[in-house]
Amino acid sequence: MRRFSFLGRFSLGLLLLAAAVLLLALGQRAGAGGLRTALSRVLTPLQQFVAQQTLPLRQPRSSGAPAPVLTQVAELQARVSSLQGEVTRLRESENQRVLLAQLLKLARANPEYRYLAAQVIGRDVSPYLQFVLVDRGRTDGLLPDMPVLAADGLVGIVTEATASAAKVLLITDPSLVVNVRVQRLRVEGQLRGSGPGLLRLNFVPLQAQLAAGDQLVTSGIGGRFPPDLQVGTITSVLRRDYDVFQEADVQSAINFANLELVLIITNFVPQDLAPLLATPVPAAP
Amino acid sequence: MTPLLLGIGLLPLAALLQSSVLPQLPFPALRPDLMLVIVLAWNLARSRTDGLLWAFAGGLMLDTFSAGPFGALLLALFVVCLAANFIGTPLWDANPLLPLLGTVAGVALYHAIYFGVLQLWGWQLDWRSAASSVVLPAVFLDTALMLLAYPLARRIARSIAAPQVSL
Numbered sequence: 001m002r003r004f005s006f007l008g009r010f011s012l013g014l015l016l017l018a019a020a021v022l023l024l025a026l027g028q029r030a031g032a033g034g035l036r037t038a039l040s041r042v043l044t045p046l047q048q049f050v051a052q053q054t055l056p057l058r059q060p061r062s063s064g065a066p067a068p069v070l071t072q073v074a075e076l077q078a079r080v081s082s083l084q085g086e087v088t089r090l091r092e093s094e095n096q097r098v099l100l101a102q103l104l105k106l107a108r109a110n111p112e113y114r115y116l117a118a119q120v121i122g123r124d125v126s127p128y129l130q131f132v133l134v135d136r137g138r139t140d141g142l143l144p145d146m147p148v149l150a151a152d153g154l155v156g157i158v159t160e161a162t163a164s165a166a167k168v169l170l171i172t173d174p175s176l177v178v179n180v181r182v183q184r185l186r187v188e189g190q191l192r193g194s195g196p197g198l199l200r201l202n203f204v205p206l207q208a209q210l211a212a213g214d215q216l217v218t219s220g221i222g223g224r225f226p227p228d229l230q231v232g233t234i235t236s237v238l239r240r241d242y243d244v245f246q247e248a249d250v251q252s253a254i255n256f257a258n259l260e261l262v263l264i265i266t267n268f269v270p271q272d273l274a275p276l277l278a279t280p281v282p283a284a285p
Numbered sequence: 286m287t288p289l290l291l292g293i294g295l296l297p298l299a300a301l302l303q304s305s306v307l308p309q310l311p312f313p314a315l316r317p318d319l320m321l322v323i324v325l326a327w328n329l330a331r332s333r334t335d336g337l338l339w340a341f342a343g344g345l346m347l348d349t350f351s352a353g354p355f356g357a358l359l360l361a362l363f364v365v366c367l368a369a370n371f372i373g374t375p376l377w378d379a380n381p382l383l384p385l386l387g388t389v390a391g392v393a394l395y396h397a398i399y400f401g402v403l404q405l406w407g408w409q410l411d412w413r414s415a416a417s418s419v420v421l422p423a424v425f426l427d428t429a430l431m432l433l434a435y436p437l438a439r440r441i442a443r444s445i446a447a448p449q450v451s452l
Contacts, residue, residue: 008334009332009333009334009337009370009371010371012334012337013337013367013370013371016337016338016340016341016363016367017363017364017367019341020341020344020356020359020360020363021356021360022356023355023356023359024354024355024356024357024359024360024402025356026355026356027354027355027356035345035355036348036349036355039345039346039349040349043297043300043301043346043349043350046297046301047301047304047305047350050301050302050305050306051305054305054306054309121305122304122305122308122350123304123305123308124304124350124351124352124353125300125303125304125320125347125350125351125358126351126353126358126399127316127419127423128353128399128400128403128408128410128415128419129351129352129353129403129408131351131352133304133350159352160352167352169352174408174409174410174411175408175409257308258309
């Protein structure tokens with residue numbers, strides 16, 4: 001009996017292992033993609049609910065309670081608790097108002113774009129990937145490759161959208177390259193994530209006199225991001241005489257760990273430059 | 286309560302906590318692999334088929350909340366739990382240090398498999414920075430959590446185990 005039980009468990013283990021490998025191999029194709037969408041349909045509303053309920057976790061709580069007063073202790077404690085709840089809610093509303101006002105200011109500064117506000121409802125469960133999940137999806141008009149902003153600058157790009165949610169790749173992820181311009185010097189370079197919250201500027205010619213404090217904006221080169229969006233500030237420069245290019249560490253003004261609300265530009269069409277960059281093949285004589 | 290019902294309640298909760306709540310806590314750098322700890326603790330405490338089903342379902346849920354290759358977290362989680370499950374509860378019970386050592390090895394293997402899959406899929410990652418900033422803290426944090434999770438899982442596993450009848 002015990003042997004049969006082990007054999008059954010062994011067979012099930014191998015079967016599930018094979019299924020896991022198969023799912024990984026299939027990736028986004030019909031079967032696996034459908035499974036992911038179905039799971040997402042079930043879990044995303046739960047995630048939105050949890051994100052709403054845990055919003056106060058992002059804010060410091062007020063502390064302190066009245067000293068116990070004989071017979072009215074329970075009543076007063078209940079009242080304090082209720083008032084504290086109200087204070088937390090009001091503080092949360094005030095924070096949301098400030099955030100929305102900042103986003104509105106940003107939207108007014110760039111009136112040529114259409115924006116959609118979205119709330120961050122989760123983060124990638126993998127510590128290696130810099131993604132956030134937002135509560136807007138295809139039904140709201142979101143599509144992959146749409147740029148995402150916060151009040152203080154560029155956040156990232158939409159990579160995947162389901163009906164009610166979307167995944168946003170942050171500029172701090174090493175797989176996302178942003179073409180930028182140093183505002184003061186008008187020289188261009190490439191910005192890439194180099195770890196959680198860290199950015200590294202590359203491919204800036206050695207002749208350019210980069211300095212700490214220089215502001216970076218998107219250059220628009222490559223057609224993936226609109227030009228002139230604020231990206232970050234240079235904090236230190238790494239210049240070696242034997243190199244062709246210099247590097248710099250860049251600090252984004254955005255606190256990616258506490259990102260709450262973002263704006264998605266919905267009317268920016270990324271340019272596909274691949275056909276223009278292809279090497280022309282000479283015609284046969 | 287059956288293991289199936291327990292899993293249905295616990296696993297989505299773990300996935301939601303790991304995705305939406307833990308990253309908001311004051312120390313975002315300290316992100317425990319909650320799902321791994323729970324599912325591994327269950328497989329250490331109870332070497333039955335339900336542990337394998339938990340690992341599979343938990344992995345699928347994690348992949349739903351990740352933008353990485355679908356199935357990568359599932360594979361990493363499942364391989365670790367499969368090994369723990371096949372080694373068997375009698376061995377893990379033999380010495381109180383063994384489950385902790387198993388956790389250290391399990392967390393390292395989980396991250397190694399996941400990191401390997403990401404590299405195979407073309408993600409640009411620096412293994413030295415990953416080892417120091419992600420894997421090492423995760424090993425300490427997950428092992429510390431296992432100090433709570435394993436005794437709890439053992440207690441629950443014993444309370445729902447079928448009584449042994451000898452004829």
